[in-house]
Amino acid sequence: MKEGSGDDQNVAPSVYSHVSRPGSHRYKNAKKGLPFNIMLVGESGLGRTTFLNTLCERMVVTPNDGPNPEQAHIAEPMQFKHHTVEMEEDGMKIILNIIDTPGFGNGIDNESCFNQIQDYLEAQFDEVLAEENRIKRNTKFRDSRVHALIYFITPTGHSLREIDIELMKRLGNRTNVIPVIARSDSLTPRELVLFKQRIMNDIAAFDIPVFNFPDPEEEDDDENSEENAELRAMLPFAVVGCEEVVNEDGRPVRVRNYPWGVVQVDNDEHSDFDRLRYVLLNSHIGDLRDRTQNELYELYRTEKLSGNAMASADQQQQQQQPEQHQAALAAQPRSVVA
Numbered sequence: 001m002k003e004g005s006g007d008d009q010n011v012a013p014s015v016y017s018h019v020s021r022p023g024s025h026r027y028k029n030a031k032k033g034l035p036f037n038i039m040l041v042g043e044s045g046l047g048r049t050t051f052l053n054t055l056c057e058r059m060v061v062t063p064n065d066g067p068n069p070e071q072a073h074i075a076e077p078m079q080f081k082h083h084t085v086e087m088e089e090d091g092m093k094i095i096l097n098i099i100d101t102p103g104f105g106n107g108i109d110n111e112s113c114f115n116q117i118q119d120y121l122e123a124q125f126d127e128v129l130a131e132e133n134r135i136k137r138n139t140k141f142r143d144s145r146v147h148a149l150i151y152f153i154t155p156t157g158h159s160l161r162e163i164d165i166e167l168m169k170r171l172g173n174r175t176n177v178i179p180v181i182a183r184s185d186s187l188t189p190r191e192l193v194l195f196k197q198r199i200m201n202d203i204a205a206f207d208i209p210v211f212n213f214p215d216p217e218e219e220d221d222d223e224n225s226e227e228n229a230e231l232r233a234m235l236p237f238a239v240v241g242c243e244e245v246v247n248e249d250g251r252p253v254r255v256r257n258y259p260w261g262v263v264q265v266d267n268d269e270h271s272d273f274d275r276l277r278y279v280l281l282n283s284h285i286g287d288l289r290d291r292t293q294n295e296l297y298e299l300y301r302t303e304k305l306s307g308n309a310m311a312s313a314d315q316q317q318q319q320q321q322p323e324q325h326q327a328a329l330a331a332q333p334r335s336v337v338a
C-alpha cells in the first residue's frame with residue numbers, strides 16, 4: 001500500500017471480491033477509463049480520510065494522528081487536496097479523482113470555506129465554458145467538474161446545524177450534493193432512524209437542493225424505479241469507515257472493532273456504506289455525470305452568459321451615454337443669448 005499525497009496515481013488490487021452489479025454496462029466502452037470527480041467535505045475528525053480509503057479499498061492517504069493539543073488553537077486554512085485512483089468496478093475502468101478539503105469548518109466563521117468551495121466548483125465550469133468557445137479544441141482537455149460532493153454530517157442525533165444547511169444550500173446548484181451521516185456507528189439503530197427523519201425534514205423545510213433519486217412515479221423502468229424508491233428511503237446514507245480487514249471463513253471482511261462487538265462496514269444491516277459505494281461507482285455514476293452536464297452546468301452557463309450579456313449591455317449603454325447626452329443637448333431648444 002502506498003501513501004498518496006498531492007496528485008498521485010494508485011493502482012492496487014481490491015481487498016474484497018465484487019458482486020456483479022447492474023447498471024454499469026452503459027460505460028463499458030470507455031477503454032481509457034471513465035473519469036469521475038468527487039469532493040469530500042466535512043469537519044475534521046468526521047472520517048473523510050477513512051471514507052476515502054474505504055471507498056478506494058486501499059490506503060490512498062494515511063489518516064492523521066489526530067489534533068495536536070499544542071496547536072489546537074490555530075485554525076488551519078482549508079485546502080484542496082487531490083488524489084487520483086484508478087479503479088475497476090464490475091468490468092468498468094474508472095479514473096476516480098478525489099478532492100479532499102481538510103480544514104473545512106475549523107474556524108468560527110465558515111463563510112470563507114463556503115466561498116472557496118463555490119469558487120472552486122465554478123472555476124471548473126468556467127474551464128469547460130472556455131473550452132467550448134475555443135475555435136481549435138484541446139484534445140487533451142480534462143473535465144474536472146465535480147460530479148458529486150459527499151457532505152459529512154456530524155452524528156449529533158438532533159437535526160441539521162446551520163453550517164450544514166448553509167453549505168448544502170449554497171452548493172446544491174453547483175454540484176450533486178450527497179449528504180451522509182458520518183461515523184454512524186456512534187448512534188443506536190433507533191437514534192439513526194430518527195436522525196435520518198429529522199435531516200430529511202430539514203432538507204424539505206429549508207428547500208435544500210441535494211441529489212435525489214428519481215421519483216418512482218416518474219420512472220418508466222420498473223427495475224430502476226424499485227431501486228430508486230429503496231435508495232430514496234435510505235437517505236441520507238449512514239456510513240462507517242473501515243478500521244481493519246479481518247479474515248472470516250477465508251474471506252476478507254472490513255470492520256471496526258468494539259469491546260461489545262464488530263461493525264461490518266459492507267454489511268447493509270450495519271451501515272449504508274456499500275449502497276453508497278454502489279450508487280457512486282456503479283448504478284448512478286451515469287446519472288451523476290449527466291446531471292452535472294445537463295442541469296447544473298447548463299444552469300451555470302445560462303447564468304454566466306446572461307450575466308455577461310447584461311454586464312456588456314450596461315457597459316454599452318454607458319459608452320453610448322456621452323453621445324446620447326450630446327444628441328439630447330442638441331435637440332433641446334436653445335436660448336439665444338444676445
Ligand SMILES: Nc1nc2c(ncn2[C@@H]2O[C@H](COP(=O)(O)OP(=O)(O)OP(=O)(O)O)[C@@H](O)[C@H]2O)c(=O)[nH]1
Pocket residue numbers: 042043044045046047048049050051063064102103182183184185186239240241242243256
Ligand atoms: N467510530 C468511528 N470512527 C471513525 C469512523 N471513521 C473514521 N473514524 C475514526 O475517526 C478518526 C478520524 O478519522 P479521519 O478519517 O482521519 O478523519 P478526517 O475527517 O479525515 O479528519 P482530518 O484529517 O482531521 O480532517 C480516526 O480515529 C478514525 O479511525 C467511523 O465510521 N466510525
